[in-house]
Amino acid sequence: MSSGPGESNRPEAAIRLSGVLDNLSDPFALLDASWRFSYLNPAACEVLGGEDLIGEKVWERFPAAVGSELNLKLLQARETGRAAEMMLRPREFGLNTDAWYNLRAYPVPEGIAVIAWDATAARRIEEEREELLQSCKEVSEVLQRALLPPSLPRIPGAELGAAYVAVGEAVEVGGDFYDVFAIEDDGWALVVGDVTGKGPEAASLTSFVRYTVRAAAMRIKHPRDVLEALNREVLRQTAGERLFTAVYAELELVGRGEAVVRLACAGHPSPLVARTTGEVEWLPETGMILGETERPGFSTHEFVLGAGDSMVFYTDGVTEARNAAGEFFGEERLLTLVGRLAGASAGEIASAIEERALGFQDGRARDDIAVLVLKLQG
Structure with a gap:
């Protein structure tokens, strides 16, 4: 100066x-x-x-x-x-x-x-980091979408509804999934699962499970046998952490407003059946978690759905949703909610479960949420 x-x-x-x-x-x-x-x-x-x-x-x-x-x-x-x-x-x-x-x-x-x-150098590093995170987020979103069906099929005499919330960021792709597809003899298969962990490994296993179920269902008829085949292929063809739960059901439409459902559950939360009367039934749990042992032991449960009845599949992101006081949303709240939705459409039921589970934890999900609902028409 x-x-x-x-x-x-x-x-x-x-x-x-x-x-x-x-x-x-x-x-x-x-x-x-x-x-x-x-x-x-x-x-x-x-x-x-x-x-x-x-x-x-x-x-x-x-x-x-x-x-x-x-x-x-x-x-x-x-x-x-x-x-x-x-x-x-x-x-x-x-x-x-x-x-x-x-x-x-x-x-x-x-x-x-x-x-x-x-701070030019530091700013450029931060911008590169933000670009990388955005790129990872976009890859994650594409990968997450690839783990779910792009749309639900049309089942004559029935309607479907689904809801999905993924909480992972960047490459933390969630492991919850659902799928619905046609099988032999004009039947339909419904599957919901939850792979342990997040990220590329979980996404890889989720993709493998989803497409292996489809392949097995084309050559094997009973749900118990489909899950056993899936478990064998996971143990034979994958490595690392590979634990996951799944529920697999086969739907056979036998008349106007009536269907026979055969279902097997592998360590997964039991689906609910909501009758037109408002009564809600818990379906039995029938097997161990998958990817752990060669002989997990499954059984097939068979029951009938009538006109207006609904079947609700979900992952533990619903029942294990926790509020600020540490309380779980739990099975009883879900049971009561589904009972009150007896007259709602499949899509309305799925959306209501998602909204209530998110609202219970102030809109911030701690775990992925997947809901799949099938409702028979009259």
């Missing part, structure tokens, strides 16, 4: 400080009580456009800064008496630079002292 009138009368400490600031490689500026530039070191002059700023009001020289975050931070520092910090891009205020700066404003007796550090 060049000498001026009265320079020889300034205290020696102030002169030494001025020399330090003049040689500081980081931009430094002083604003007086009227928001005028009273001092700029050479680094600040280079960034802001020269020593001719001295005496000018910052808001008049840089009108684009009025109402900006910089404006708010400087006011905050002056009004609170505490330092305020922000990330700043001078280009936003009309300056010809692509640099980014970390800026800190300090209240001082003369007004506001402002110092900035070049």
